[in-house]
Amino acid sequence: MNTTHFLLLLLTIGMLSSCTRKAAVTKSKNATTEEIKQQKSTPEYAPDGTLHGLVMIALDRMPCHGTCPWDRVVFYEDGAVYYTGHKYVDKIGDFKAKTPLETTQNLATQAKKIGFFQMENQYPVDPAQKVADFPMTRISIRKGNLNKTITIQNDFPQELANLVKDIVAATEKLHFQKINKAPESVEAPNNDHGTLILTIKRTPCYGSCPWYEASFYDNGTILYKGEKYVDHIGSFTLQTKPEIVRALTNKAQKIGFFKMEANYPVNPAHKVTDLPTTTIMVKNGRTGKTITMQNEIPPVLIEYTKEIEGTLMRLDYPEKK
Structure with missing residues (x-):
């Protein structure tokens, strides 16, 4: 994964006063804590078709008009970690690894400490404040009965930027193995x-x-x-x-x-x-x-x-x- 590229992007965003701000740890207008608890908890299939229980952490970096990293990493409750690199990243394709449960739990605990579950569902809160050239990042965290997804583009709390950096750093420390599957890419001949x-x-x-x-x-x-x-x-x-x-x-x-x-x-x-x-x-x-x-x-x-x-x-x- 092109961590340097991503961190440089976040650093650039951090230099713009309108892009990050101090977190307002208040109840989101879009979802109360009680509503968050009631969100459906359904295991989802990993890229290799296997089930590893509930998704505890998921980070999606979306494509932009330029060369922004486009990938997804998912941490499951049993310690399985799956990474999919789409474009402008070091690893293209599907990969899997294993991490200590403590790593996933620590990231979820960090999210709770910064008030992740009480933050807004998206940043900027006002759609009119979106900056078209900035890519979007989606963060999903599960901690106990709490389950929430936040999508950020600009004008988001610095605490969220730090959380994304820590998830990326935890991913970079893993030893991934490529998932060998039958060709399925639209560009792959067979x-x-x-x-x-x-x-x-x-x-x-x-x-x-x-x-x-x-x-x-x-x-x-x-x-x-x-x-x-x-x-x-x-x-x-x-x-x-x-x-x-x-x-x-x-x-x-x-x-x-x-x-x-x-x-x-x-x-x-x-x-x-x-x-x-x-x-x-x-x-x-x-x-x-x-x-x-x-x-x-x-x-x-x-x-x-x-x-x-x-x-x-x-x-x-x-x-x-």
Whole structure:
């Protein structure tokens, strides 16, 4: 993980008077302590498909318009730690490690001491104060019956910045092993699956936007990976009729996909920070194109995205054991 990059970013933010401030340890207007206690406690699957009990600590660093680190680390109640590096970090892919339970407990205790569970759910509190160029970081902590998630971008308490640094530091001390899984990245070729001809990838946002990616091959194989806020979490190898996949690429040709702009909005200044990004790649014969969209999207492209997602919704997903 590119810790230096992250710490330098936090240091830069700390130098701006409007970006960090003294923590106001009062009850959040968005969630009372009683409401926090009642949040659902459900174990979630690790990247390798195994269950390790409840998530005690999770740190998500979101992508930005530049080269901000994009990754996720999760500490489970049994001491398992999983790291996923997406982009602009030292380790790309899924990794796992083991840490003493004391490490996780100490971080959770630190969070409680700084009033984490009484802080606001997001910073800045006023959406109008958001700084578009700053990346977002999401911190989730569980301590006893308390469970809370805070999303920060700018104008957040210095205590939160210190907590993030300590989580990153604890992660850096671990010895990670790469998780060897069947290829599932939308960019990863696999001869057994035929030729990759279409991919769709939706990235996380400030709220609960669907986060997943899917790869469509010409023989009807579909590799799907659901990350969060989707019906199917985990990695799946699915199958549909080859003609259904081919119909999707033919539809791209019909709507003029290969002649559209590579990015929407065309003008980067029109991007809306809170909106998720969807990227679609289509190959039709020798023609190939990738389009990344956020807002100001042509209606025909929105409908095409819905058609791809409709195909994914109609597939049979095996239940995770």
